[in-house]
Amino acid sequence: MDGRRVRPHERGAHDAGPAAHTVERRHPPGGCDDPRDLDRCSLPSREKVAYLTFDDGPNPAHTPAVLRILDAYGAKATFFMVGEEATRFPALVRAVRDSGHAIGNHSYTHPWLSSLPEHKAYDEVARTNAAIGGRVTCLRPPGGLEGGPVKAVARKFGLTIQQWTVDTHDWKRPGAPAIVENALTPPDGGGAEPLVILLHDGGGDRGQTVAALPQVLAKLSARGYTFASLPTCTAP
Numbered sequence: 001m002d003g004r005r006v007r008p009h010e011r012g013a014h015d016a017g018p019a020a021h022t023v024e025r026r027h028p029p030g031g032c033d034d035p036r037d038l039d040r041c042s043l044p045s046r047e048k049v050a051y052l053t054f055d056d057g058p059n060p061a062h063t064p065a066v067l068r069i070l071d072a073y074g075a076k077a078t079f080f081m082v083g084e085e086a087t088r089f090p091a092l093v094r095a096v097r098d099s100g101h102a103i104g105n106h107s108y109t110h111p112w113l114s115s116l117p118e119h120k121a122y123d124e125v126a127r128t129n130a131a132i133g134g135r136v137t138c139l140r141p142p143g144g145l146e147g148g149p150v151k152a153v154a155r156k157f158g159l160t161i162q163q164w165t166v167d168t169h170d171w172k173r174p175g176a177p178a179i180v181e182n183a184l185t186p187p188d189g190g191g192a193e194p195l196v197i198l199l200h201d202g203g204g205d206r207g208q209t210v211a212a213l214p215q216v217l218a219k220l221s222a223r224g225y226t227f228a229s230l231p232t233c234t235a236p
């Protein structure tokens with residue numbers, strides 16, 4: 001355990017995977033009649049998408065490094081920000097947004113929202129939305145814990161609760177190679193679930209996460225994945 005935040009070993013049941021985890025591949029203009037387009041047209045019509053998610057930031061030591069690496073791979077991701085960190089580092093919130101990534105609500109002070117009275121959970125979520133600014137559409141409750149008032153509060157703010165399907169355990173600092181290996185381990189059920197990968201850019205020393213990230217991107221790319229922001233967290 002590190003820092004003032006308790007890191008969860010377990011997560012609650014999740015009921016809100018992203019609505020769609022595949023993206024239509026664009027066929028060439030004019031369709032697939034031209035033999036020069038055969039290569040593109042013979043590919044499967046849907047491509048694999050991985051959703052990288054970074055919790056507990058923004059953090060001045062790690063978020064800029066994560067942004068640089070994502071940029072280098074042309075990857076989009078989702079940042080579940082803690083409101084008090086967003087308040088401390090508004091320039092980082094802007095940098096994440098300006099880089100084209102999505103931002104979700106991860107509470108203001110990172111308590112277990114499920115254990116709070118509803119008005120306190122409401123306050124945690126409201127203050128974080130205000131700190132992030134713009135239109136926030138998704139919530140990842142700390143620890144993934146959806147009990148207590150969490151669902152009702154999410155509903156009041158029109159937020160989709162967004163869990164993960166792959167836990168890299170990067171918060172335990174198991175070493176960059178282990179983080180890479182964990183990121184590449186398909187979710188239970190043999191990959192039927194969308195790949196929503198839990199990583200951290202804040203809440204402690206995330207040097208190992210930063211060190212692992214290029215390998216995660218390279219290896220998933222080699223498996224045919226592209227990287228997108230979660231549709232649930234992307235305001236229209």
Ligand SMILES: [Zn+2]
Nearest residue numbers: 055056142143
């Ligand atoms: Zn967290």
